[in-house]
Amino acid sequence: MKDPYDVLGVPKTATPEEIRKAYRQLAKKLHPDLNPGDKRAEERFKEVSVANDLLSDPDKRRRYDAGEIDASGAEKAPPHGPYYREYAGGAGHPYESQGGFADFAEGDDIFAELLRRSREQARRRPGADLHFVLSVPFLDAINGATRTVTLPHGGPLEVTIPAGVEDGQVLRLKGKGEPSPGEGPPGDALVQIVVEPHRFFTREGDDIHLELPITLKEAALGGEVRAPTPTGSVMLKVPRHSNTGDVLRLRGKGVKTRRQAGDELVRLKVTMPTEPDLELDRFLADWTPPAGYDPRKGM
Amino acid sequence: MLDEEEFLKRAELDRTTLEVWIREEWLAPMGSAPRRGFTDMDVARARLIHDLHRNMGVNEAGLDVILHLIDQMHGLRKALAEALATLRERRPQ
Numbered sequence: 260m261k262d263p264y265d266v267l268g269v270p271k272t273a274t275p276e277e278i279r280k281a282y283r284q285l286a287k288k289l290h291p292d293l294n295p296g297d298k299r300a301e302e303r304f305k306e307v308s309v310a311n312d313l314l315s316d317p318d319k320r321r322r323y324d325a326g327e328i329d330a331s332g333a334e335k336a337p338p339h340g341p342y343y344r345e346y347a348g349g350a351g352h353p354y355e356s357q358g359g360f361a362d363f364a365e366g367d368d369i370f371a372e373l374l375r376r377s378r379e380q381a382r383r384r385p386g387a388d389l390h391f392v393l394s395v396p397f398l399d400a401i402n403g404a405t406r407t408v409t410l411p412h413g414g415p416l417e418v419t420i421p422a423g424v425e426d427g428q429v430l431r432l433k434g435k436g437e438p439s440p441g442e443g444p445p446g447d448a449l450v451q452i453v454v455e456p457h458r459f460f461t462r463e464g465d466d467i468h469l470e471l472p473i474t475l476k477e478a479a480l481g482g483e484v485r486a487p488t489p490t491g492s493v494m495l496k497v498p499r500h501s502n503t504g505d506v507l508r509l510r511g512k513g514v515k516t517r518r519q520a521g522d523e524l525v526r527l528k529v530t531m532p533t534e535p536d537l538e539l540d541r542f543l544a545d546w547t548p549p550a551g552y553d554p555r556k557g558m
Numbered sequence: 559m560l561d562e563e564e565f566l567k568r569a570e571l572d573r574t575t576l577e578v579w580i581r582e583e584w585l586a587p588m589g590s591a592p593r594r595g596f597t598d599m600d601v602a603r604a605r606l607i608h609d610l611h612r613n614m615g616v617n618e619a620g621l622d623v624i625l626h627l628i629d630q631m632h633g634l635r636k637a638l639a640e641a642l643a644t645l646r647e648r649r650p651q
Binding site for chain 2: 282283286287290292293295296339340341342343344345346347348349350352353354355356357358359360363370373374376377380389390391410437
């Protein structure tokens with residue numbers, strides 16, 4: 260790390276005014292946006308900014324002079340975001356100017372022809388694509404939906420969410436982007452879908468997974484229980500002697516895409532009553548598991 | 559595309575200054591108030607104006623001239639780059 264006084268070219272006794280003057284002189288020469296063709300300008304400008312940040316703050320300067328901090332302590336000068344020059348070379352932005360060369364394009368030499376051609380290309384250039392993120396409830400992503408989003412500028416935009424859309428998928432809405440700066444077609448709107456999690460459904464590929472609590476009695480004796488699916492509840496037959504972890508398959512109740520339909524996989528979970536049940540206690544006190552039965556065998 | 563709130567935060571601007579800058583044509587957002595949209599380029603341009611104004615002591619009249627010349631310089635750079643690219647394509651192998 261260089262000595263900030265050396266970087267700004269001022270003596271250690273420089274007044275704040277002298278420091279500011281030195282910084283301005285250098286910044287005028289080194290600011291990347293005033294030197295768009297100089298790739299090293301950014302690095303050198305940063306050095307000067309760091310030195311200025313340290314010396315223009317009386318407290319930091321005092322601590323630096325006293326040896327309490329070194330020049331690297333100031334390296335965390337607030338980062339400068341991308342410079343204007345990173346964007347100004349792009350096409351079709353509102354700050355484009357041909358005032359510097361319009362006269363060259365009027366001749367009949369080769370340079371004029373090239374300029375006319377690049378102007379023509381600029382005129383036909385399509386508008387920029389618009390990117391945005393749309394958060395979609397889990398069930399809307401499974402069943403499909405229509406949502407109206409409001410763009411930062413311009414009118415509302417209707418987005419049709421196809422059934423079975425996946426998290427992270429990008430929908431392209433043709434012609435819904437920025438208008439062309441010239442006479443080209445508008446750009447597209449690119450909508451990235453973020454699927455919100457559901458309270459009890461999860462998705463794996465085209466299958467829906469669900470953990471379904473059942474009572475001890477339903478597990479032991481079997482029976483019909485109501486099971487939610489993305490398109491509404493259905494009655495599910497729980498077989499006799501079911502257990503926690505058993506998976507029942509509801510065919511075709513998963514994600515329906517245009518090509519195929521997935522299944523819903525219901526994982527049973529035997530659940531004890533939340534309130535103490537004296538009758539159940541009494542019954543179980545009299546119950547003796549068969550000899551040799553040990554659910555923890557092999558652990 | 560950023561909305562006005564987000565833009566003001568990122569560009570470290572207040573609303574009154576923004577109106578001045580737009581009126582001076584230093585910034586040109588998409589659409590019109592209250593539905594204005596801003597790009598990352600607008601943020602970088604606002605930062606450049608801050609650099610010139612706050613740190614380098616350029617006054618408003620000077621800013622106007624500098625921004626205009628910078629835009630022309632980029633126009634020229636692009637025209638030159640495109641002309642060179644076309645020339646390179648045409649050069650016989």
